[in-house]
Amino acid sequence: MRSIMRFYCLLLAFLAAVPFVVRAEDGSQLWLRFSKQGKPTGTVRITGGESTDATLMLAKQELQLYWKGMDVILKLDHRRKELKDGYQIRQHGNQVHVVAGRSVGLLYAAYHLLRLQETEGQIPNAGLTEIPSYDIRILNHWDNLDGTIERGYAGHSLWKWEELPYKLSSRYEQYARANTSVGINATVLNNVNASSELLKAEYLLKVKALADVFRKYGIKVYLSINFSAPKNLGGVSSSDPLNQDVQQWWNSKAKEIYGLIPDFGGFLVKANSEGQPGPQDYGRTHADGANMLADALRPYGGTVFWRAFVYHPTKDDRAKQAYQEFVPLDGQFRENVILQVKNGPIDFQPREPFNPLLGAMPNTAKMLEFQLTQEYLGFSNHLVYLAPLFKEVLDSDTYANGKGQTVSKLTDSRGHLGRKTAIAAVANIGLDTNWTGHHFAQANWYAFGRLAWNNNLSSVQIADEWIRMTFTGVQEFVEPIKKLMLESREAAVDYMMPLGLHHLFAFEHHYGPEPWGDIPGGRPDWMPWYYHNADSVGLGFDRTVNGSRAVTQYNPSLDKIYGNISTCPENLLLWFHHVSWNYRMNSGNTLWSELCFRYDHGVQKVREFQKVWDRMERYIDRSRFSDVQAKLRIQTRDAVWWKDACLQYFQSFSRQPIPYELERPIYELEDLKKIKLPMGHHN
Known part of the structure; x- marks a missing residue:
């Protein structure tokens, strides 16, 4: 018995070490990586439309090429004006019935069916009706x-x-x-x-x-x-x-x-x-x-x-x-x-x-x-x-x-x-x-x-769909990558401009930090200092009734929320308020300490993203894996660049130490100020 168990343990270890067999890809197919392998099992029929309708024929063609499910009947019913560009999908026995008021509605429905197929989704028992949120x-x-x-x-x-x-x-x-x-x-x-x-x-x-x-x-x-x-x-x-x-x-x-x-x-x-x-x-x-x-x-x-x-x-x-x-x-x-x-x-x-x-x-x-x-x-x-x-x-x-x-x-x-x-x-x-x-x-x-x-879809559902259609539906890949995606925007805010800071970018091209930026003869509203207003007292743009009064452009209920430092959401605090370095945040930290922790958190998150991605190597093709891996290296270096530049610059105003439990800056502020990238222009 021990020999058999040892054999199975070795076999499982071997299988775990064997990479998935994945075809070479370059990303050019986007999320439309439908396979023609395995012949479609059903037929596609159209009622109510003309064979001269190119959009209708395209809907039929997409399903004939890639749909692996049961028979599909596409019905064009011009009386269904309430559907606009939308459609209804119902399952009746071994048939899928699709109704739309416009030809393009049937094309959208065809892609909906293919999306369900690729993501292993199901048509609800009661069917589904899709009408777009915007015309x-x-x-x-x-x-x-x-x-x-x-x-x-x-x-x-x-x-x-x-x-x-x-x-x-x-x-x-x-x-x-x-x-x-x-x-x-x-x-x-x-x-x-x-x-x-x-x-x-x-x-x-x-x-x-x-x-x-x-x-x-x-x-x-x-x-x-x-x-x-x-x-x-x-x-x-x-x-x-x-x-x-x-x-x-x-x-x-x-x-x-x-x-x-x-x-x-x-x-x-x-x-x-x-x-x-x-x-x-x-x-x-x-x-x-x-x-x-x-x-x-x-x-x-x-x-x-x-x-x-x-x-x-x-x-x-x-x-x-x-x-x-x-x-x-x-x-x-x-x-x-x-x-x-x-x-x-x-x-x-x-x-x-x-x-x-x-x-x-x-x-x-x-x-x-x-x-x-x-x-x-x-x-x-x-x-x-x-x-x-x-x-x-x-x-x-x-x-x-x-x-x-x-x-x-x-x-x-x-x-x-x-x-x-x-x-x-x-x-x-x-x-x-x-x-x-x-x-x-x-x-x-x-x-x-x-x-x-x-516009009722969730960020989670959209990420789940996109991952499955673009990479693979293997859960060991989908779940960690979905979590990474959902955390990525907040991580970027943290390592760039947390707590409502904004427009601290390098002049003109907007790549990288330049909170000290001051172009001789340049307009104030193009300069980072115009937005962060750092001084010995604190940080942030006072848009309250005592400042620029921008908060009064919001409806009264929001004006009260944003305009009061104690009720303003902390992720917008420095957008609406000039806040003392020693102001006590919800976490118990002072503003200065909280700023330091947020910047550090952004850096640590991107490092974590690198580790997560490296563990995914066996699930996808070499080309896309390597491309993303290389980009994550750049992003991690950039995150440290942002953290070191902003914290050391703002420290020159706060005159307070970076909390000792956090990583020390690795770049000197004066060296960072010398970086000039030869790029681009504004819109």
Whole structure:
């Protein structure tokens, strides 16, 4: 018996040491790694649709290629308008019945079935009904005509303008398929710092070529426009939105675009911000500018997304400017204008309170703008899963007309305005083989799509789906990696800017710490000291009624919570308050000690991530394992860089020791101040 037991113990030890047999992968398939192995066991039939419907045929094709389950009947029923882009799935005996009111609904349903198959999910006994939370679920590309991408960290642009319209990259269709598989139905092709050139006839033919590829996937194309295009291109003397010649120019341009692309979505506009032209150049309002464009698009069903990211040199708190400019315009925008609002009042920081505009302007359609490209989160070097950030914002209670008015409820299809609803994210996609530069950055693209489709989904469920579809469903891999992902955003906040600190980044490119930053002649609101206000007394930006009064832009119930140092959430404390170094935190630590512990905690977490990932080697392919391992090394070094730079800099004000139980700084502050990285520019 002992011999048999010894044999089995040795056998188990041997099997544990044998690596899983995994095929070589490069990340190019994203979460769409469906296998054609094993012939489908059922048939796929369509009722109520035409064989000339490309979207319908695509839904059938995807299931015929990859579905391994029972027979599927796809039924198109145009009377089911209440489903919008959605669908119903029911199981009857050995058949799956799918009903949708639009062809694209059946395509979304096909991807839902394949997702269930890949994640070993089940169709509930009562069936399921999916109706998207937002009508327009859109990616904003900050791609330029020369192939560069502003804030892009995954290679050059997908769009090869010099080859279009005659040569089409295979990646265009792969891109469309990936988006549709998670419910994204719109894309803005170009940078919000827009070139007027894209509105020229030769470029519109190139845009048409892309729209023709995307159409069967249910994806509409939008363009960012330069507000001065009539003056730049059309020979009009100005771009004043109340000038009839300017209005006529836009009317003609809209007619030209829709003549080429009948399902063109509309325009995204960045105006009177960071030097971009806009209606204020002519003494007009944002509403004047947006409405002129909306009138030009209205005959064709087009939409204007008017960006609320506006700020200019002022002595007042930069966080207040969007609210100050737009709230007086509530109710003045046309019905086909949606105000596009960044999730926070500054600029895509690792943590911000939600933008107060989202809880204001009850008579104006508003949409959230998130950022997938990690401008402020370590570029494509850091593993930061952003679903928790998205959920934090979506689930925030604005207290508009009482408790329970969350950001999601005010912006999604539950809104009371009866207009189109939308949600946007700045894309993190480029020509890199794995699309996003970091294999785990794919999860943020995926998470945005899933939350745009259903904002009730949890960060946990989305991570679980993505891991199983992107890597493996082996529990020994899924559970530790899911935990790592769910902890990653908080870890990044801790090693960068805990407790509500913000904008401590190196000037212009935003990679790495520079809390001491002070560029001669630079604007104060570009400088880190403007935001942290460190002095011998304490740290943080006083936005209370005794400071900049930014807290009063929130609805009264929140104003009271944020404005009181004892009730303000500690993770936003230094956003709203200038706090004494010796202030006693909930943990019992002083502010200074708590700051030290948070920075150290972030570093230790990333080191833990390295250990977790190293234990996963046997479960996935060598290429992706090594790529992520190398990125985690960079992230760990960067985390120490952040910790040492910020703590030693702030220590020069607090004059207090770093708690002795914590790791000592390994870099000298003066050496860190000399680091200058040759990168990039702002958006």
